Amino acid sequence: MFKKYAFALTIIMVMVLSACGPAATTAPPAVVATEPPAVVATEPPAVVATEPPVVAGPAVKELTILWAQWSPADYLQQIGALYEQATGIKVTVVQEPWGSFGDRFNVAMAAGGTEWDMVVGDSQWIGQGATAGYYVDLTDFMKANGIDKSVTPATLQYYGEYPTGSGKYYGFPTEGDADGWAYRKDLFEDPANMAAFKTKYGYDLAVPTTWAQLMDIAKFFTKPDKSMNGVAIYTQKDYDAITMGFENVMFSYGAKWQNPDNTVEGVVNSQASIDALQYYRDLYDCCQAPGLNNAFYTETNDAFIGGQVAMTMNYFAFFPALANPSTNPFADVTGYFANPAGPTGVRKAALGGQGLSVISFVSPERQQAALDFIKWFAQEDIQAKWAALGGYTCNANVLKTEAFLKATPYNPAFSETMTFVMDFWNIPTYAALLTPSQNYLSAFVVGGQGTAKEALDSIAAEQTTALKSDGVIP
Amino acid sequence: MSASESEFKSPSTKVRQRHLSNSAIVNLFIWPTLLLLIMMNVFPLFYSLYLGFTNYSAIAQKAPVWVAFQNFSNILNDKNLWQYFATTGRYALMSVSLQVLVGFGLAMLVREKFKGGGILTTLILIPMMISPVVVGLFWKLMYNPTFGFFNALLGFSDPSRSPDWLASRLAGQPVPGLALFAVVIVDVWMWAPFVMLLVLSGLKAIPDYLYEAAAVDRASSWFQFWRITLPQVAPLLLIAVLFRTIEAFKSFDLVMGMTGGGPGVQTELISVDLYRIAFLGQFRTGMGSALAYIILIIIIAISNLYIKYLNQSKGEG
Numbered sequence: 001m002f003k004k005y006a007f008a009l010t011i012i013m014v015m016v017l018s019a020c021g022p023a024a025t026t027a028p029p030a031v032v033a034t035e036p037p038a039v040v041a042t043e044p045p046a047v048v049a050t051e052p053p054v055v056a057g058p059a060v061k062e063l064t065i066l067w068a069q070w071s072p073a074d075y076l077q078q079i080g081a082l083y084e085q086a087t088g089i090k091v092t093v094v095q096e097p098w099g100s101f102g103d104r105f106n107v108a109m110a111a112g113g114t115e116w117d118m119v120v121g122d123s124q125w126i127g128q129g130a131t132a133g134y135y136v137d138l139t140d141f142m143k144a145n146g147i148d149k150s151v152t153p154a155t156l157q158y159y160g161e162y163p164t165g166s167g168k169y170y171g172f173p174t175e176g177d178a179d180g181w182a183y184r185k186d187l188f189e190d191p192a193n194m195a196a197f198k199t200k201y202g203y204d205l206a207v208p209t210t211w212a213q214l215m216d217i218a219k220f221f222t223k224p225d226k227s228m229n230g231v232a233i234y235t236q237k238d239y240d241a242i243t244m245g246f247e248n249v250m251f252s253y254g255a256k257w258q259n260p261d262n263t264v265e266g267v268v269n270s271q272a273s274i275d276a277l278q279y280y281r282d283l284y285d286c287c288q289a290p291g292l293n294n295a296f297y298t299e300t301n302d303a304f305i306g307g308q309v310a311m312t313m314n315y316f317a318f319f320p321a322l323a324n325p326s327t328n329p330f331a332d333v334t335g336y337f338a339n340p341a342g343p344t345g346v347r348k349a350a351l352g353g354q355g356l357s358v359i360s361f362v363s364p365e366r367q368q369a370a371l372d373f374i375k376w377f378a379q380e381d382i383q384a385k386w387a388a389l390g391g392y393t394c395n396a397n398v399l400k401t402e403a404f405l406k407a408t409p410y411n412p413a414f415s416e417t418m419t420f421v422m423d424f425w426n427i428p429t430y431a432a433l434l435t436p437s438q439n440y441l442s443a444f445v446v447g448g449q450g451t452a453k454e455a456l457d458s459i460a461a462e463q464t465t466a467l468k469s470d471g472v473i474p
Numbered sequence: 475m476s477a478s479e480s481e482f483k484s485p486s487t488k489v490r491q492r493h494l495s496n497s498a499i500v501n502l503f504i505w506p507t508l509l510l511l512i513m514m515n516v517f518p519l520f521y522s523l524y525l526g527f528t529n530y531s532a533i534a535q536k537a538p539v540w541v542a543f544q545n546f547s548n549i550l551n552d553k554n555l556w557q558y559f560a561t562t563g564r565y566a567l568m569s570v571s572l573q574v575l576v577g578f579g580l581a582m583l584v585r586e587k588f589k590g591g592g593i594l595t596t597l598i599l600i601p602m603m604i605s606p607v608v609v610g611l612f613w614k615l616m617y618n619p620t621f622g623f624f625n626a627l628l629g630f631s632d633p634s635r636s637p638d639w640l641a642s643r644l645a646g647q648p649v650p651g652l653a654l655f656a657v658v659i660v661d662v663w664m665w666a667p668f669v670m671l672l673v674l675s676g677l678k679a680i681p682d683y684l685y686e687a688a689a690v691d692r693a694s695s696w697f698q699f700w701r702i703t704l705p706q707v708a709p710l711l712l713i714a715v716l717f718r719t720i721e722a723f724k725s726f727d728l729v730m731g732m733t734g735g736g737p738g739v740q741t742e743l744i745s746v747d748l749y750r751i752a753f754l755g756q757f758r759t760g761m762g763s764a765l766a767y768i769i770l771i772i773i774i775a776i777s778n779l780y781i782k783y784l785n786q787s788k789g790e791g
Contacts, residue, residue: 103753106533124755132535224634227620237736239754285646290633291618293641294734308620431755443738446641448648 159355171355230287251348436462545764566722577669610731
């Protein structure tokens with residue numbers, strides 16, 4: 001009995017000593033990262049395409065690409081079949097469910113895995129991939145082959161470049177994506193609705209060109225007695241959805257996540273950001289379909305398909321389901337538009353999408369074979385085929401072609417959007433920066449707690465702590 | 475074995491004994507499982523304890539660096555984590571208390587034999603057989619203010635005036651804690667049958683002569699319950715409480731399926747936060763290991779309290 005109590009007492013003393021020990025920071029609140037996952041956002045180690053020395057193997061007969069399990073991966077597999085016809089090299093796209101995609105990739109890379117030659121990784125991974133040495137430096141390759149000039153500047157920056165503005169590339173922009181809107185054309189074009197809207201708001205009911213107009217339209221269509229609501233917007237707290245949803249308004253209001261020196265105080269919680277957050281909360285309060293308190297792409301699409309909302313926010317990657325009459329009974333009357341402008345005329349959209357990167361752990365022969373594939377894939381005619389299959393090309397010329405614009409009803413909005421995308425952080429610390437954003441945005445928007453200023457002040461404080469802990473800022 | 479016994483052994487027995495002894499056979503059956511247990515349970519247990527004292531990240535491709543008690547200090551000085559501990563404590567208290575009440579009540583209802591009793595008991599047990607993720611997902615639909623069954627059952631017909639349980643709102647106004655209570659309801663729905671099973675087995679073991687003697691002495695129903703039923707069932711009830719409390723501290727799938735820890739951090743249980751720290755892009759393996767051990771110590775402490783009371787109640791019995 002004495003030994004038991006002695007052991008318990010020892011544990012308690014250890015815990016008390018730990019609690020009284022020096023904290024990593026004196027500035028509350030503190031969610032401290034004591035072990036930075038990788039080097040800070042400065043020059044990463046160069047792992048260039050010609051880097052030796054792994055034992056050279058036989059001629060490459062097959063390439064594997066890891067991607068998330070969804071339709072674009074199926075389209076890429078079809079592209080791979082074309083490559084096999086052209087070169088005899090088989091391309092296999094290994095698909096992993098979204099929920100475990102990141103974990104599977106990171107764990108494999110931590111072990112120096114060579115099971116895949118390439119990965120179509122999330123834009124937020126590029127910092128980790130570059131600094132941890134997972135990705136081959138594609139800078140010289142892309143510049144030498146003009147690939148960097150073939151894609152839109154915004155997509156090159158966010159899907160391929162690290163650090164931002166450095167001119168160093170680690171990914172080929174493959175699957176462009178961003179947030180856009182789907183809307184019920186039949187409701188918008190109904191004469192009774194048009195007349196009533198004009199009477200109430202003094203201007204014509206049409207696709208909104210400003211966020212203020214979007215709010216008016218959302219309120220107009222919110223009729224609980226008819227089980228109709230104005231909007232379905234992102235509110236999911238699990239990973240990053242509510243942050244991504246809020247970004248659409250935040251960026252359009254002229255706010256941003258950081259200064260060029262990566263400081264956030266006064267930037268994240270700027271007046272523009274506060275106004276944007278208040279707008280997002282007001283939109284949720286007045287016009288969000290009830291029950292969508294933890295909504296991401298599935299829930300917002302379902303609300304639209306179920307006839308509950310007049311407009312829905314979603315990534316363009318998920319609009320094929322809305323354009324398909326077998327899944328959406330309103331497919332024939334569904335229209336699409338890009339994000340409207342903020343109060344100062346700025347139009348921005350939250351970036352989604354992924355870039356294709358070469359894994360540095362595979363042999364030089366396989367790396368070269370992967371580069372050959374990317375070079376072939378980046379050609380304009382191949383990118384046009386990629387777009388025709390359903391892939392979201394980032395090729396600047398293809399995005400402007402009539403064939404692309406007419407291929408699907410949402411392509412015009414997509415093409416327009418890809419010229420003004422902006423992203424969250426993409427440095428290795430991004431996950432620690434995402435956590436306070438998700439917590440406080442969810443608490444304010446969904447939970448109705450506190451004020452916009454308090455929420456953003458808290459986000460700024462916790463993000464500052466995380467950035468200091470990782471040495472990103474002094 | 476004596477020399478005389480050996481002399482009288484048949485040749486075939488002597489041949490068999492050269493192959494495998496009893497102890498060898500025992501080892502052959504036990505050791506593969508033991509080795510697997512050591513590799514999959516014991517080694518990770520001690521290795522993660524070591525990692526708790528390092529700054530290791532599973533994806534950083536760097537060897538662990540010893541940081542002593544820094545991780546533990548950071549955790550214990552982090553007010554957010556204390557908030558999550560408090561939320562988990564509230565969740566455990568509410569959930570386990572309600573499970574005991576409901577489970578005990580169900581056991582009292584089905585203890586007597588009646589027509590259809592077997593089928594009814596089976597139906598009551600179904601919730602705990604369903605995957606927690608599936609339960610979370612369909613309860614999310616049931617809580618929907620527009621088309622969900624739950625609000626309709628409570629008599630709410632106007633979605634704009636009914637509770638949005640998982641958003642902690644009522645008629646659009648914030649009601650902090652409502653989402654946590656909603657998760658508790660689901661947990662009770664799912665696991666009260668487990669408590670019912672344990673209590674039922676205890677009830678069936680109570681000798682009838684105790685009640686007969688009490689009836690002879692004109693003891694009231696309440697007296698019989700308080701002085702006979704409850705003390706006799708107490709040990710099993712405490713076991714149920716012990717298991718459910720441990721499970722409450724580990725609760726993850728229900729919360730992630732229904733709220734993701736939101737709105738805000740209202741349903742952010744400590745296991746959910748542990749998942750975020752150890753995975754979900756952060757991969758702070760050392761910090762996560764330290765937090766896991768703190769949770770383990772808390773669970774052991776609480777379990778020891780329960781076991782102490784359990785032993786006391788058995789002693790009194």
